[in-house]
Amino acid sequence: MECYLDNSATTQPTESVVRAMGDCMRTGYFNPSALYAPAVQVEKQLAACRELIAARLHADAKRVIFTSGGTEADNLAILSLLSDRRGGRVLFTVGEHPAVRVPCEYLRGHGFDVQEIPYDGAGLVRMDALEALMTPDTRLICVMQVNNETGAVMPIREIAALRDRLCPQALLHVDGVQGFMRLPIDLRALGVDSYALSGHKIHGPKGIGALVYGERVKLTARALGGGQEKNLRSGTENVPGILGLMEAIRSYPAENAMQANKMRLHDRLREIAGESFYVNGPQPDGPLAAPHILNCSLVPVRSETMIYALEADHVYVAAGSACSSHKQKVSTVLTAMQVPRRVAESALRFSLSPFTTAEQIDYAADCIARHFEMLKRYERR
Amino acid sequence: MRQLILIRYGEIYLKGLNRPYFMHALVERVKQAVRPFGGKVWLHDARIFVSDMTDMEACMTAVSKVFGVHSLCPAIEMDKADFNAICEKAAEMMQGLTGTFKVDARRSDKRYPMTSPEINMEAGGYILHHTEGLTVDIHKPEHVMNIEIRDHAYLYVKVIEAVGGMPVGTGGKATLLLSGGIDSPVAGYMIGKRGVEISAVHFHSYPYTSERAKEKVITLAKQLSEYCCGIRLYVVPFTEPQLTIHEKCPEEYGTLIMRRFMMRIAAKIAEKEGARALITGESIGQVASQTIEALCCTDAVAGMPVFRPLIGNDKIEIIRIAEKIGTYETSCLPYEDCCTVFTPRHPATHPKLDHVEKAESCLDIEGLVNACVEGAELLEV
Numbered sequence: 152m153e154c155y156l157d158n159s160a161t162t163q164p165t166e167s168v169v170r171a172m173g174d175c176m177r178t179g180y181f182n183p184s185a186l187y188a189p190a191v192q193v194e195k196q197l198a199a200c201r202e203l204i205a206a207r208l209h210a211d212a213k214r215v216i217f218t219s220g221g222t223e224a225d226n227l228a229i230l231s232l233l234s235d236r237r238g239g240r241v242l243f244t245v246g247e248h249p250a251v252r253v254p255c256e257y258l259r260g261h262g263f264d265v266q267e268i269p270y271d272g273a274g275l276v277r278m279d280a281l282e283a284l285m286t287p288d289t290r291l292i293c294v295m296q297v298n299n300e301t302g303a304v305m306p307i308r309e310i311a312a313l314r315d316r317l318c319p320q321a322l323l324h325v326d327g328v329q330g331f332m333r334l335p336i337d338l339r340a341l342g343v344d345s346y347a348l349s350g351h352k353i354h355g356p357k358g359i360g361a362l363v364y365g366e367r368v369k370l371t372a373r374a375l376g377g378g379q380e381k382n383l384r385s386g387t388e389n390v391p392g393i394l395g396l397m398e399a400i401r402s403y404p405a406e407n408a409m410q411a412n413k414m415r416l417h418d419r420l421r422e423i424a425g426e427s428f429y430v431n432g433p434q435p436d437g438p439l440a441a442p443h444i445l446n447c448s449l450v451p452v453r454s455e456t457m458i459y460a461l462e463a464d465h466v467y468v469a470a471g472s473a474c475s476s477h478k479q480k481v482s483t484v485l486t487a488m489q490v491p492r493r494v495a496e497s498a499l500r501f502s503l504s505p506f507t508t509a510e511q512i513d514y515a516a517d518c519i520a521r522h523f524e525m526l527k528r529y530e531r532r
Numbered sequence: 533m534r535q536l537i538l539i540r541y542g543e544i545y546l547k548g549l550n551r552p553y554f555m556h557a558l559v560e561r562v563k564q565a566v567r568p569f570g571g572k573v574w575l576h577d578a579r580i581f582v583s584d585m586t587d588m589e590a591c592m593t594a595v596s597k598v599f600g601v602h603s604l605c606p607a608i609e610m611d612k613a614d615f616n617a618i619c620e621k622a623a624e625m626m627q628g629l630t631g632t633f634k635v636d637a638r639r640s641d642k643r644y645p646m647t648s649p650e651i652n653m654e655a656g657g658y659i660l661h662h663t664e665g666l667t668v669d670i671h672k673p674e675h676v677m678n679i680e681i682r683d684h685a686y687l688y689v690k691v692i693e694a695v696g697g698m699p700v701g702t703g704g705k706a707t708l709l710l711s712g713g714i715d716s717p718v719a720g721y722m723i724g725k726r727g728v729e730i731s732a733v734h735f736h737s738y739p740y741t742s743e744r745a746k747e748k749v750i751t752l753a754k755q756l757s758e759y760c761c762g763i764r765l766y767v768v769p770f771t772e773p774q775l776t777i778h779e780k781c782p783e784e785y786g787t788l789i790m791r792r793f794m795m796r797i798a799a800k801i802a803e804k805e806g807a808r809a810l811i812t813g814e815s816i817g818q819v820a821s822q823t824i825e826a827l828c829c830t831d832a833v834a835g836m837p838v839f840r841p842l843i844g845n846d847k848i849e850i851i852r853i854a855e856k857i858g859t860y861e862t863s864c865l866p867y868e869d870c871c872t873v874f875t876p877r878h879p880a881t882h883p884k885l886d887h888v889e890k891a892e893s894c895l896d897i898e899g900l901v902n903a904c905v906e907g908a909e910l911l912e913v
Contacts, residue, residue: 455742456739456740457739458739459738459739459740459741459742459743460738460739462739462743463739522739526739528775528778528779529740529774529775529778529874
């Protein structure tokens with residue numbers, strides 16, 4: 152059996168997504184800017200995808216820009232601030248993905264006062280600290296919908312309300328890469344100004360994402376050329392990617408057992424490790440935990456050791472975040488949560504998909520139980 | 533007239549009656565290096581020639597890595613009868629160079645109508661009159677136009693330094709303990725340079741070390757094999773001895789006892805390979821297991837000479853060689869190897885052999901060693 156539990160790193164495109172993209176490349180390959188009828192058809196399909204995304208998020212379909220993925224969408228939203236010559240304050244939460252953190256830090260070198268919003272022990276934004284950080288000259292607040300390492304669901308509604316009270320002109324940018332389709336969100340009702348999403352985290356293809364933005368947002372082009380995407384992102388549209396994304400949204404199972412499977416895994420792991428089991432993040436069965444991510448530690452087995460042991464069983468999980476496998480360090484998110492070092496060094500991130508089955512969860516738990524018995528013999532001194 | 537590579541060898545000149553043996557070995561090694569480029573290789577008049585290769589540059593790079601080759605020159609071979617044509621070609625080859633030059637003729641065909649000084653003067657005068665920006669300096673010239681009169685005339689200006697040393701296979705066989713760090717590939721290179729055929733042993737502690745760590749060592753072995761004409765790499769499953777040492781032996785002797793196991797296993801593999809010595813990358817005092825006392829303890833179980841060519845080198849000197857031979861970047865990849873995973877906090881730096889022997893006496897040494905040797909995976913790189 153194969154059990155892929157790293158769906159927050161990427162997902163396997165579904166058959167219907169692969170088919171939609173193949174069809175597009177075989178027969179629907181026309182350039183949407185061309186004048187003849189088949190090109191117009193393609194243009195209509197792009198518009199349909201914008202409609203679909205806008206409907207999911209309660210946003211305006213005219214304000215959906217396709218990008219190469221989440222990173223580009225975040226960069227577009229954040230770096231557009233560079234044209235604001237007033238400077239001012241920029242806030243981002245300490246556990247933001249590098250796609251947000253790094254462009255925010257870039258702003259620091261360009262006349263902005265950039266500050267980190269701290270987390271509490273469960274990995275959630277500390278509202279008292281945020282309140283203290285919000286100044287009238289705050290221009291931008293970046294908050295992820297769901298933390299990619301811990302699955303913590305950020306209190307966007309409360310943050311938006313605080314923004315309205317203390318710095319109403321500040322834009323609120325939400326990185327929705329780990330939340331889109333897995334949790335509902337209403338951008339209009341919440342007062343979110345921009346939202347980044349990615350295709351390959353929801354069984355769509357890699358290389359496609361979108362930035363959805365409101366009327367208050369002034370974007371600056373980051374690629375100049377033929378004027379596509381309202382002159383904000385020139386270059387022929389990634390049509391197969393966009394149609395793959397559309398199919399992924401359409402076929403995403405609204406009703407699924409992710410939460411139940413996550414708790415099934417949680418309960419088994421707690422049973423296996425007993426006192427040595429720690430959850431890193433919000434209470435997994437509570438409303439502040441995303442349904443698809445469980446970050447936990449089985450002390451004293453180090454993350455990478457368990458990951459290498461599980462790969463032989465075709466069980467694939469991540470340590471903290473898949474983006475950092477080439478850098479050996481304890482995750483900044485777990486550090487910000489003040490997770491003790493030996494617990495952090497054992498942290499595993501399980502991320503589920505709507506297609507994960509209870510049998511796969513049981514299989515993974517059996518494998519973990521077997522390895523835990525063997526691997527706990529050795530503890531780093 | 534044709535282009536070829538003229539190869540010069542160094543130390544083999546010093547050989548007496550057995551020089552043909554070394555020459556034969558060197559020609560064979562050059563043939564091996566040239567094979568991917570389809571060139572012809574022959575020995576004539578104390579020079580090795582390569583012609584008709586598909587890619588001159590790549591072929592020269594490959595030949596410059598053959599131990600025993602002192603230097604090589606991209607040369608023109610032409611008819612020696614037409615001295616005017618020789619002068620014309622020489623002037624053409626000097627075109628574009630500026631500064632001082634001289635002509636250095638060598639006439640091994642003593643029937644040739646001109647003497648070497650005559651050739652120097654005639655060709656030198658011709659070049660001086662048919663090029664711009666060059667003046668003659670016969671004592672310290674910046675460029676030397678070499679004209680060798682043998683069966684044909686050979687002309688060359690550029691001399692590329694090669695690795696030197698002795699042809700692989702003329703110095704017997706030895707087995708290298710290859711870790712994945714910076715030092716051991718350099719140690720292998722240095723002994724290989726003396727004509728020694730190298731086999732290598734790597735200790736893999738899955739799942740404490742990863743597939744990437746193993747791939748890294750395979751890459752290092754490949755890089756080394758460009759010089760060493762192929763390496764037989766044994767990957768030894770080393771988890772069981774490490775765990776057993778960790779559980780049963782005093783912590784401060786952990787690394788040392790582990791090193792003694794490595795020596796025993798490597799020596800057994802060396803015997804299988806017909807190798808008469810081991811090679812390590814150790815350097816005095818670099819880490820706790822590399823004090824003189826510790827080295828005495830590891831040597832005690834090797835049962836054959838242990839060559840440590842880096843014993844007196846500083847890290848910075850070792851890095852310089854690693855950069856030169858192209859292994860440094862690979863060595864710096866961050867994947868843990870078995871030595872670092874199980875490092876004790878306070879290793880013994882001045883161990884006494886009888887204490888170490890006593891500390892490991894509780895282990896089934898022969899059983900553990902044999903299991904490792906039998907479980908070793910052989911890769912030919």
